[in-house]
Amino acid sequence: MHQITAVLVGAGARGRFVYGAYAKKYPEELKIVAVAEPNKERRQLAAKDYGLSSDQLYESWEQILTKTKIADVAVISTQDRMHYAPTMKALELGYDVLLEKPMSPSPIEVIDMANASRKHNRLLTVSHVLRYTPFWSKIKEVIESGAIGSIVSIQSSENVGYFHMAHSFVRGNWNKSEETSPMILQKSCHDMDILSWLIDEKCTRVSSYGSLLHFRSENAPDGTTLRCTEGCAVERECPYSAIRIYEEAETHEWSRFITNDITPEGIKEALRSGPFGRCVYHCDNNVVDHQVVNMEFESGSTASFTMSGFSHDISRTVQIMGTLGEIRGYMEKNEIVLYPFGKKAIEIPLTVEEGGHGGGDEGLMREFLKQVRKGNNIGGQGLTSAEASLQSHLMAFAAEQSRLEGGNSVVVEELNARYTCSSADELSFLQLHIASTEIII
Structure with a gap:
């Protein structure tokens, strides 16, 4: 097992607390040799965490992904709408890439990235971490054993958690779809991916309903203020109180995401002046707080x-x-309980693993590094390759289109064909534009 070197593009929550943490925990496997992060404080923390000098720190992905390849892999954990350009450049330079989900909120960009992985013969692994958990891996194993026969129907639920909803999708970074991604893509592309993987067929049709029902200004209780710290009359009783969730919490599980200074004074200041101290009924959020999706697959x-x-x-x-x-x-x-028809129920034993997403975060990293060492740099390979992830992204795009159209059924292949043609047309236009420019010069 030889050590893999990496450049980390984006040193936010996932970058630091998942990918960076893996490098610190298993230094013999992964070494971060350079970091690109526009936030100065995060760059300084990265320098301390990974023992980097000033010439290994960059303010932008453009600076770190120059014409020279300086590591084995690129780990890209920027915001959703900043995935495409650095991923395309990294693949072009010959990096194997680990990309935070979702790939992109643009179907055209998702298709382009999958194509680029094949073109440059590099790994493009998407962080659909659930596939790497003991829980979902065991369910997949039971299905493939034939114990339940052919799948007829699946019912799946993602319970986001009232405090997680308030943190990430009302107050936080993913509260506006036009700046990040629709909720069904940003939060639930994991679930679309799992459904696609378990059924192991192409999804043919999708319909969906959902809305932003509760976290709206008209639902604010009497006596609320713009911030929880401004003397709100109902703050003590409100389950979404920022003071309760961050300042009075027994651990820093959530407060570490709102400030790098997790002292009492640092947390208090973050609530007083930052986005996470806002009242959940007086934010600028627009993503849905609930959604249902119905899907049909090839076999029916x-x-x-x-x-x-x-x-x-x-x-x-x-x-x-x-x-x-x-x-x-x-x-x-x-x-996990298996109920074979006409027989006794069977409880399926599981090996519990540490780490985020039920052990999926570390499982993803181990498998990605294993593939890099083997040299399986062929676009389309891997448990969560760009090619595999394209299907679940199309399902999410179809669900959001259906929701916006009032629940109309969307044919996934038609959606795929439309955006594939658009991607090809856009590429042809760019090539023609470049050629014309070269002629003029």
């Missing part, structure tokens, strides 16, 4: 998915109904 099997920001915990549950049996699972409890 179906799946239904529910995402809700109104749950007491962060969890995922699933019910998989087959011709010979049924599987029920609760991810956060690592509980």
